[in-house]
Amino acid sequence: MSILIKDAIILTQDNEREVRKGDIYIEDDAIVEISDRIKIEAEYTIRGKLVMPGLINTHTHLPMTLMRGYGDDLTLEEWLTTRIWPIEKKLDKRMVEAGTRLALLEMISTGTTTCSDMYFFEDTIASTCKEMGMRCFAGFSIIDFDTPEMKKEMLLPECEKFIRRWKDDGLVTPVVAPHSTYSCSPETLQKSAELAEKYDMMLHTHCSETRKEVYDVVERYGVRPVEQLEKNGMLTEKTVLAHCGWITKEEVRQIARAGACVSHNPVSNMKLATGGFTPLPELFDAGACVTLGTDGAASNNKLDMFETMKFAALIHKHHRWDAQIVTAQQTLDMATVNAASYLGINAGSIEEGKKADLICLDTNMPNLAPMHNPISHVVYAASGFNVSSTIIDGKPLMLEREFHYFNKQKILEDAEKAKNELVSD
Numbered sequence: 001m002s003i004l005i006k007d008a009i010i011l012t013q014d015n016e017r018e019v020r021k022g023d024i025y026i027e028d029d030a031i032v033e034i035s036d037r038i039k040i041e042a043e044y045t046i047r048g049k050l051v052m053p054g055l056i057n058t059h060t061h062l063p064m065t066l067m068r069g070y071g072d073d074l075t076l077e078e079w080l081t082t083r084i085w086p087i088e089k090k091l092d093k094r095m096v097e098a099g100t101r102l103a104l105l106e107m108i109s110t111g112t113t114t115c116s117d118m119y120f121f122e123d124t125i126a127s128t129c130k131e132m133g134m135r136c137f138a139g140f141s142i143i144d145f146d147t148p149e150m151k152k153e154m155l156l157p158e159c160e161k162f163i164r165r166w167k168d169d170g171l172v173t174p175v176v177a178p179h180s181t182y183s184c185s186p187e188t189l190q191k192s193a194e195l196a197e198k199y200d201m202m203l204h205t206h207c208s209e210t211r212k213e214v215y216d217v218v219e220r221y222g223v224r225p226v227e228q229l230e231k232n233g234m235l236t237e238k239t240v241l242a243h244c245g246w247i248t249k250e251e252v253r254q255i256a257r258a259g260a261c262v263s264h265n266p267v268s269n270m271k272l273a274t275g276g277f278t279p280l281p282e283l284f285d286a287g288a289c290v291t292l293g294t295d296g297a298a299s300n301n302k303l304d305m306f307e308t309m310k311f312a313a314l315i316h317k318h319h320r321w322d323a324q325i326v327t328a329q330q331t332l333d334m335a336t337v338n339a340a341s342y343l344g345i346n347a348g349s350i351e352e353g354k355k356a357d358l359i360c361l362d363t364n365m366p367n368l369a370p371m372h373n374p375i376s377h378v379v380y381a382a383s384g385f386n387v388s389s390t391i392i393d394g395k396p397l398m399l400e401r402e403f404h405y406f407n408k409q410k411i412l413e414d415a416e417k418a419k420n421e422l423v424s425d
């Protein structure tokens, strides 16, 4: 397959963060050429767009689109115990597939090209991502409770089978995802870490999302969550820590020393009123990797990474009374190059030889005119629905807002059906 993008404004996100004009030629899964004028016939031609690397969402729970808007205006504890956990018990494979398809449709239509998921039925989620063409780090959830899919004793052995099944796939990467320090015993954390190490896989977990969680972990184990992870082998250079809204300066140093990565989820944190502020300036100063996530659609309620970028920049400016504390460029870096480099994918920037994971924005829109500074526009002015085309692994999954590989209406109908089953008695 070949795609030619003509007359583009390109946010390369290369080492110089160059913004240039030109043409891009894509063949198979790679960006082959970027130059002022390319005269090649391609199967698909796109013209006159703002082109940027696809966005990378490092923390989400894809099937939770089915619970979008089910349980708003509640604190995390109330939300989980009175709304989410009771209906999650009813989930089955078919519903998970319907919810995942809806999430992928939303992500593809709003410019996300890689996601890092963690949930139950992860094998179903992985297969659905593969089939729809989404690059996914699929986190097999480990927790000390029976899940809707299987008994808790089965989780680690099944996770190992899952890793063996997916570890050589080009699009889906298996990840070991123990849920958190409050829902996993030290033994579960250790075994998860050992399993990830055995296959050289990544770890993904929730960490210090709420103050209550921190107090509970301190009361039970005598240490704060980051130290609890460290003590049990979970704080590594291949660990993604979602949230970190309630971490101390010492925990910032621990995270940076270990080379772990923080996934900052500002919209979900604000919606669930978690109160904590992920200390981005301190994490940056310590040299830690910070990336961005939406969290699940049940607590966001969207999977639009443009919105997440904007909130990520604004929340810290406001909180610190400092408009320069997190800049537009730093924010875009978190959602592209930083995440790609941490996850070890040859994407996140638009350069010859890189994977063709990129998106085009239609700038002929009222909210993107006039154009002073394209970096400012994508962080502060754009929304996911300005994305006109989404290309993942060289495949045009959306072109001029049309989907060629899947049936949008069927995905919406199946999700509605699954939602009705989920909430029926």
Ligand SMILES: [Zn+2]
Binding pocket: 059, 060, 061, 206, 242, 295, 296
């Ligand atoms: Zn989460």
